[in-house]
């Protein structure tokens with residue numbers, strides 16, 4: 389943790405000194421969120437109330453102008469809720485990315501769905517379109533993709549495969565708030581898009597999540613499933629018939645969290661621009677350096693949300709050790725999901741994943757860092773490892 393962070397105004401982006409160490413992640417808590425949360429704590433509503441609705445409306449206007457946004461308690465809740473709304477059933481086959489946060493795929497274990505892992509595209513670590521074509525068949529009931537690090541997947545190609553079988557696409561956009569694909573916002577493209585406001589994401593609500601969806605009718609079901617299966621609006625208006633006909637969960641967001649989300653949206657443009665600047669500084673700073681290269685570069689038809697800076701490196705352990713000597717954190721962050729016993733262990737033929745699994749490395753990128761910090765990191769790397 390940063391010793392000096394207490395003395396810095398929270399809505400500024402103070403630079404870290406090398407002596408303090410450069411951490412991989414740092415939560416983005418704008419100063420305004422303290423006032424907004426205090427306001428909620430002094431009010432009658434602290435659970436799901438007016439701030440939740442306000443946050444959803446703001447989010448919808450920004451990221452899903454023709455759809456509907458539903459907030460929930462976490463990104464994982466948002467994924468599970470999307471899978472329920474996509475009407476996925478026990479035994480259904482789902483094509484999913486092998487390289488992602490386990491949260492993408494664990495809800496399928498709750499639901500008894502059959503997970504079919506799809507290999508990575510080595511240029512981006514996003515889902516591999518050729519392999520996806522081979523995995524999807526008549527038994528497949530949905531395609532899930534994750535915009536790894538914040539670079540959008542090949543959405544046109546994914547949608548074409550889904551259309552061929554008449555199945556929904558669910559985007560895990562936990563890394564991709566603010567990304568665009570061919571001029572469209574991530575959040576308005578597929579049937580369902582999920583976002584996370586976990587502690588270290590672009591915007592944080594402590595924990596929280598959002599689903600955006602095209603089908604506004606379905607959002608009504610989503611609001612019920614989010615709250616035990618109860619139509620809360622009718623209940624509050626006193627016209628609820630007092631029956632529950634669908635099994636629901638306790639997946640709502642609170643007004644305390646939503647207040648943080650609102651503050652996060654107010655400062656989002658600044659944060660996104662800053663993250664993009666840092667990513668570019670890494671790419672330019674290490675251009676042409678042997679033994680290290682960056683994934684996801686050079687796309688003109690999509691805009692990166694710059695959540696992670698991921699490099700492909702030779703002798704990864706060597707570089708991590710060298711960075712650690714300079715008090716610079718680095719890590720893998722996500723691992724191939726088929727390494728975990730809950731998913732049945734390694735059983736797939738995933739040659740691209742096999743080829744990169746000992747090479748990828750995530751470098752520090754967060755709003756407390758400045759370009760000068762990135763330059764410090766680049767200079768350490770340039771001296772070799």
Ligand SMILES: *Cc1c(COP(=O)(O)O)cnc(C)c1O
Pocket residue numbers: 462463464465488489491492534560562563584585586595596597
């Ligand atoms: C963070 C994350 C999630 C899970 O979100 P939570 O809010 O932590 O539940 C899902 N998928 C990806 C790719 C993530 O990075």
